[in-house]
Amino acid sequence: MDKKLETIVQALQENFSTTFEEFRGEVHVFVKAENIVDALILLRDKYDFELLSALTATDYWPQQSPRFHVIYQLTSLVKNLSVQLRVPLNGDQPKIPTATRVYEIANWRERELLDMFGIEPEGHPDPRRILMPDGTEGHPLRRDFPLGYEEPQFTFNLEEIDLQKPYAKE
Amino acid sequence: MGVEQKLGDMGIVTTTLENVVNWSRTNAMWPMLFGLACCAIEMMAAQASHFDMSRFGMELMRASPRQSDLMIVAGRVSRKMAPVLRRLYDQMPEPKWVIAMGDCASCGGVFNNYAIVQGVDEIVPVDVFVAGCPPRPEALIHGVVTLYEKVKGEKFKDLAVK
Numbered sequence: 612m613d614k615k616l617e618t619i620v621q622a623l624q625e626n627f628s629t630t631f632e633e634f635r636g637e638v639h640v641f642v643k644a645e646n647i648v649d650a651l652i653l654l655r656d657k658y659d660f661e662l663l664s665a666l667t668a669t670d671y672w673p674q675q676s677p678r679f680h681v682i683y684q685l686t687s688l689v690k691n692l693s694v695q696l697r698v699p700l701n702g703d704q705p706k707i708p709t710a711t712r713v714y715e716i717a718n719w720r721e722r723e724l725l726d727m728f729g730i731e732p733e734g735h736p737d738p739r740r741i742l743m744p745d746g747t748e749g750h751p752l753r754r755d756f757p758l759g760y761e762e763p764q765f766t767f768n769l770e771e772i773d774l775q776k777p778y779a780k781e
Numbered sequence: 782m783g784v785e786q787k788l789g790d791m792g793i794v795t796t797t798l799e800n801v802v803n804w805s806r807t808n809a810m811w812p813m814l815f816g817l818a819c820c821a822i823e824m825m826a827a828q829a830s831h832f833d834m835s836r837f838g839m840e841l842m843r844a845s846p847r848q849s850d851l852m853i854v855a856g857r858v859s860r861k862m863a864p865v866l867r868r869l870y871d872q873m874p875e876p877k878w879v880i881a882m883g884d885c886a887s888c889g890g891v892f893n894n895y896a897i898v899q900g901v902d903e904i905v906p907v908d909v910f911v912a913g914c915p916p917r918p919e920a921l922i923h924g925v926v927t928l929y930e931k932v933k934g935e936k937f938k939d940l941a942v943k
Contacts, residue, residue, distance in 0.1 A: 743896075744861045751895050761889060761899045777903050 612638055616692055619658050623650060639695045644707055647698050651683065651713045660685040660694070666710070666720035668728045672754045677701035679730060683710070700730060709735045727752035799937055806850070806876070807929040808838040813849035813873070815866075818856025820883040820915040827918035834922055837929070846872040851928070852905070853921075857885035858898045870905045878932070880924050881907045884914045 612620070616638055623629045627646040632639050642650050654660040665684035672678040679700040686693050698707060707724070709732040710717040721732035722741035729750040732738060740747065749756050764772050816824055827834045828842065843849040846869045858866055870879070881901050884890035887910040889899035901907060908931060911924035 742861070744864075747860075756895070758894060761893055763893075764888075776900075779902060779905050 615690055616694060637695060639697050641697050644698050648708050648710060648713060650696060651710055654685055655713060659689045660687045662686040662688060663714040663716050666717055668724055668730055670754045679705055679728060681707055681730060706731045706733050708733050711735060803933045803935055807932050810839055810850045811841045811843050811848060812839060812851040812853050813846055814842045814844050815852055816855045817858060820855035823915045823918055824853060824855045824921060827921045832918040837925060849873055851878045853880045853882050854886040854901050855882045857890060857892055858901055859896050860898060863898050863904050867904045878908045878928055879905050880909045880911060880928060882911045882921060883916055884912060890914060
């Protein structure tokens, strides 16, 4: 781990009792959901992480519980550092406090979380879907979401599928 | 070999009104700009000097559906784009035709998933499907000429407003 990063990870550990793991030179710090906004403020104001370069999530269902990890990838252009915060989330109605008051860019990214994973950003100024049309059921990037698969037409089942296809009338 | 030789000295040519109208429709069919993905690049190439689609009376791509006769759906249509496509089709004046260009527009192509419409024939009535991923400009031009053949055979009584 980078020397400069060690002090930062320690500071997070002392303030929010976080754990961390290293993977191929990248540091993943695990933060509790209730501390994430304070942790982001600390990193932004004290350690110059002025850029939230990614805010996304991963679904580890069914291998892991808690199933979701919300991922905040922070970059410091001044110090040339990068750190990843991860918030494990459980349950069918996962919620995360919004980061829009810390990083403005989190607005659309959190709408994407809501759209693709159904992770609700609490206190978000505009909590709507961002990619899928309104009225879509379910959250496509969840592992238990059906593929929305249409059976391919071959010669042997061409007519059978043709009957079910919703052709435009005129 | 123009109409002059055929006419001779008589100055009269006889044909049916249907033939004349259908001929005029095929020789000035203006497509609408509807590039959605990589197929649009091939559509542009078909228009450019090397392939030169204006040989078939299609030198004008219209940016407005009100001025176009033909919609070339070039690329995959997402479920969010689908209502927009239908609306643009509804805004085109009659008579109007649709070419589904490429595999994605024809049947979903490689995108067999939640986000992409599995063939634009779910939304608008398609006249000609052009296969390919993306189709070569020749293939698109062949699709257009195929559409011309279809238009030339159209009967007025089939087109009458019900």
